[in-house]
Amino acid sequence: MKKQCYFAQHNIKHIDYKDTEVLKKFVNPHGRMIARKRTGISATYQRQLAAAIKRARFLGLLPYVAN
Amino acid sequence: MSETTHADNLSVYEIGYLIESSVPEEKVSTEATAITKIITDAGAAVIADEAPHHMKLAYEMRKKNVSGSYVKYNDAFFGWVKFEVGSDKIESVKKLVETHPTVLRMLLTSTVRENTYLGKRAPAIAAEISLKKDVVTEKMESVTAHAGKKVSDKESAPASIEEMDKSIDDMVKEA
Numbered sequence: 001m002k003k004q005c006y007f008a009q010h011n012i013k014h015i016d017y018k019d020t021e022v023l024k025k026f027v028n029p030h031g032r033m034i035a036r037k038r039t040g041i042s043a044t045y046q047r048q049l050a051a052a053i054k055r056a057r058f059l060g061l062l063p064y065v066a067n
Numbered sequence: 068m069s070e071t072t073h074a075d076n077l078s079v080y081e082i083g084y085l086i087e088s089s090v091p092e093e094k095v096s097t098e099a100t101a102i103t104k105i106i107t108d109a110g111a112a113v114i115a116d117e118a119p120h121h122m123k124l125a126y127e128m129r130k131k132n133v134s135g136s137y138v139k140y141n142d143a144f145f146g147w148v149k150f151e152v153g154s155d156k157i158e159s160v161k162k163l164v165e166t167h168p169t170v171l172r173m174l175l176t177s178t179v180r181e182n183t184y185l186g187k188r189a190p191a192i193a194a195e196i197s198l199k200k201d202v203v204t205e206k207m208e209s210v211t212a213h214a215g216k217k218v219s220d221k222e223s224a225p226a227s228i229e230e231m232d233k234s235i236d237d238m239v240k241e242a
Contacts, residue, residue: 010192014183017176018083018147021193022185059083059145059174060124 005042007049015048017055020062027053031066078154079114081178082106082164085171086119086144087130095119095144098169103148105163111152114180119146130171143171149178 007015017023026034026041026049033053036046056062086098099119107113122145129137152160161175185192 012185012192014179014181016183016185017174019185021190025193055083055174055176057125059085059172060126060128060143061122061145063125065126 004040005045006040007045008042015045015052017052017059017061019052020056023049023053023056023062027062027066029066031063076154077151078157079149079151079178079180080157081147081149081176082160082173083145083147083176084119084164084173085124085128086146087169087171088121088140088142088144089138090144090169092121098144098167099146102146102164102167102170105167106148106150106152106160109152109156109160109163111150111156111160114149114151115182116148117146119144128171140171151180 015022026039028034033050036043041049053062057064082102084102086095090098096118103113103116121142123142124140128140128143130140132138157175161173164170164173164175
């Protein structure tokens with residue numbers, strides 16, 4: 001079965017770096033981003049998500065490396 | 068991503084900033100007002116903002132102080148401002164906010180006028196994602212469990228009923 005892009009399904013057009021609760025769902029326990037092969041996110045949203053996670057990391061909202 | 072009005076070459080930007088935790092909580096709002104003033108003085112129109120709130124940083128940050136030594140921070144006040152300003156003015160605004168004495172770190176992003184921040188809706192949405200993620204983690208766990216079982220099968224395969232009966236019979240005979 002083909003996976004559906006979560007953000008497209010919920011009509012979320014822009015991924016915000018401040019929404020850490022959402023971003024946390026797309027990083028693994030080590031703090032690394034999960035591949036879109038696993039999450040089923042479209043390429044467009046994966047690029048937006050990657051930028052948002054990196055911005056959140058810079059401002060200390062998310063860790064670069066989690067314990 | 069940026070929304071540009073061709074008439075005045077205006078673009079929508081957002082500045083997210085961290086105020087040092089050494090600033091007393093009652094003075095944080097004054098610092099936030101000072102940052103907003105820097106932005107509005109450049110002729111920007113504030114679209115949305117959020118007052119700084121205390122938060123624990125995900126990792127330790129350090130900032131060079133006047134004497135040249137580093138000061139470490141594990142918590143800070145996080146706030147943000149979304150505004151519209153001419154693209155020619157944004158560099159000066161960025162420099163002024165960056166060099167503000169109580170600003171630990173700031174991030175300038177180009178954004179859109181519409182609200183992109185889920186805010187209070189985020190936990191509900193995140194909960195929905197976690198359900199889907201559980202399926203992935205379950206799959207991963209089953210794969211790792213299966214791989215582990217393959218290894219352990221060779222070491223200690225479960226004994227069949229016949230084998231167990233035979234071993235019991237042997238033990239009885241010995242006795």
